[in-house]
Amino acid sequence: MRAYHSLLASLALAGVVAAPARGAPLEVEVYRAAGTPQQLELRGRVYRDRVSGAIPAGEGAKGEALRKNAGALLTDEIEGAEVVVEAAGQQGKAVTDEDGFFALTLSFEPPAAPGRLQVVARARKGDEEASGEELALIRPAAGELLVITDFDDTQVHTHVTSKGKFLESVFLRDAGSLEVIPRMPGLMRCLALGRSARGERSTSIHYLSASPVNFHGKLSAFLTRHRFPLGAIHLRHLEVNNLSDSSPYKKERIAQIAARFPGYPILLMGDGGEHDPEVYRELREQLGDRVKLILIRKVEGEDESPARFEGMKRYVDGSDAAATLIEAGLLHPACAEYRPKEKKAP
Secondary structure: OOHHHHHHHHHHHOOOOOOOOOOOOEEEEEOOEEEOOOEEEEEEEEEEEOHHHHOOOOOHHHHHHHHHHHHHHOEEEOOOOEEEEEEOOEEEEEEOOOOOEEEEEEEOOOOOOOEEEEEEEEEEEOOEEEEEEEEEEEOOOEOOEEEEEEOEOOOEEOOOOOHHHHHHHHHOOOOOOOEEOOOHHHHHHHHHHOOOOOOOOOEEEEEEEEEEHHHHHHHHHHHHHOOOOOOEEEEEOOOHHHOOOOHHHHHHHHHHHHHHOOEOOEEEEEEOOOOHHHHHHHHHHHHHHHEEEEEEEOOOOOOOOHHHHOOOEEEOOHHHHHHHHHHOOOOOHHHHHOOOOOOOOO
């Protein structure tokens, strides 16, 4: 993502010091995941928070958001931590790499029941220990729909095409002040219910973003606040050599998700601000008839060349997206009239 060059440079210009916070405790984070009754792939990281020693308290809501968001990016990643993860009576072990990341696969025998799983991770480095929890979703190996949706400017206004507005959304807004795309939470809840509108569908929902993994907590809190349905959250491990273009990351991650759920037809949702149309077109060629629909949101400042959107449907908010999905047979007709005010969690 081009804007991340400016994002990281802004930290230095703002005078945010990267010195470790003295006495900061060890922390472990597990990323929200989705798997099948047979397997669940889990990722996470072990780190120390720099906030208390590196970033002064902010003034006002935007100042506090800046402190939290910059602090999320400025962490000390812990190499060589021993991690034990447990879910549904199964246990897996891993050791963090030089960037503090770990990845492992839990195999379930007997198979896990479809539904929510509580995942608990415990990390040890020397004499220090830490633990963290997260929810995971188990879905049947074959189901009715695999929903893979971009996050930025697809579910939330981040204004990636506008450098100034984008930096504001990244640094000066937190989970409570990010702007949700109108009626998208309700639409996503309808997708989770399925064509029966009674919750009988085997749906697997995946939120995909090129934002750094450091913002997992922020995105998770935003989705919860606006009552989006539970789904896996996929974020990017940012490195110097992958800052400029998120396309390779998105192609690889979507291909991995599609392979993990081979018995599902696919709905791809994105926006026209950067490269989603091009990425999705290539994936449609690879995945063939499994891709039932590509929905691309219209955003200000996008390249409007018609060729970019050939064979795709456009939308502005959840209302017109719902109409398109109903027409395609992917959404229950009752969702066309679904217009409640989006409630915010306390």
